[in-house]
Amino acid sequence: MKIIKNLVSTSKYNIKCPYSMNAEFIVVHNTANDASAKNEIAYMIGNNNQVSFHYAIDDKEIVQGIPENRNTWNAGDGGSGKGNRKGLSIEICYSKSGGNKFIEAEKLAAKFIAFKLKEKGWDISKVMKHQDFSKKYCPHRTLDMGWQRFLNMVQSELNLLNKPSTGSSTEKILYRVQTGAFSKKSNADALLAKVKAAGFDTYMVQSKDGLYKVQVGAYSVKSNADAMAKKLKAKGFNVYITTESGSPVTSSPAPKKTLKVGSKVKVKPGAKTYTGGNLSSFVYNTVYDVIQISGNRVVIGKVKAVTAAIHKDNLLVQ
Ligand SMILES: [Zn+2]
Incomplete structure (x- = not known):
């Protein structure tokens, strides 16, 4: 005073x-x-x-x-x-x-x-x-x-x-590795599913301003957060590190779209053909049409031109 x-x-x-x-x-x-x-x-x-x-x-x-x-x-x-x-x-x-x-x-x-x-x-x-x-x-x-x-x-x-101080100064700072922040939860759910599919442990929090944030770990040492960020970047994710905390949110994955003839699909990165053959790398970056389905065997291609037969679990409906 x-x-x-x-x-x-x-x-x-x-x-x-x-x-x-x-x-x-x-x-x-x-x-x-x-x-x-x-x-x-x-x-x-x-x-x-x-x-x-x-x-x-x-x-x-x-x-x-x-x-x-x-x-x-x-x-x-x-x-x-x-x-x-x-x-x-x-x-x-x-x-x-x-x-x-x-x-x-x-x-x-x-x-x-x-x-x-x-x-x-x-x-x-x-x-x-x-x-x-x-x-x-x-x-x-x-x-x-x-x-x-x-x-x-x-x-x-x-x-x-x-009043006892809320102790924000003594609160431990955590470096949170984040791949995205969305106002729409469904968008966060979609990203979370992708990060998970890429093999990362991920979770969702909601910040005070209501944004849904997809995060992959919180570290007390910044270099550890940087290392995780590097891994995510290598997989093509946008990453940034924040020290702001949020409350946990349960991610409800977007309802699965059903696979049917005419569906637009992508082949999961690295997946083989139905019989275990290799696929050209460009295949993974292309959206295909489903031409025929018999059990787990799905024939995909462009319009009517068959590209490959793929196990249905290896397809991502777009
Ligand atoms: Zn007086």
Whole structure:
């Protein structure tokens, strides 16, 4: 928290803060003025009145005028009054006219007070108001708007400070090897089937933005992810590495298209003919028509020109 210090000169300690102090609670005030925090502190440390406070807070800044280990003449409860001798005093600025500057000043004050409570290991019961120590109706505008409301503001800020951090910085970074990201799950399913067919262990996750991502491993060491990416690239897949996590999604393979005469098919890479013969390499990159099917034996070709007979398990319906 940024705190601007404009501390009173030690030569004025006898006027402004004559006693050493170990603060036991916080005392909240409103300035009943329309000056900035800087100006309130400059005025307070510059005059010779026995009036003092530790902090002034406006809509933008927290300015300190008296060290926390000195007392302040803030509470109007006398030379040995608890408010004056044990209270950490805070003035909220712009309370005379109110409006947005005051609203913002109160918000910043709530943040700062929560920060102080946390720092000192105090709870909300340590937040007092000037009125608790003398008859003065102060902090006037905060009281008008509701004291409990202000305490609630401080409490919410304190809750935020006490929230255990989600620990994203301590979370282990994993390098995830990814072959594709799709908004349509069926597209991800199709790619996943291809990656699987190429012999990789693969799975699908859904990212926070809803994309279906096909991934092939998550590695704590980046070079291992790079090695897997290289293997995938060699098989013709697009690959990139991401550290973003996602939730697992079950891939439901696209419904199998039925193989029938007239179907468009491709021969699985490396497959042989029905009788075990070799095929020319261009065959694997060509889409053929199914000309005839008898049991597992499927005759494929271009229109009516027969190219080969292939086992049906070695055909990919397009
Ligand atoms: Zn006051």
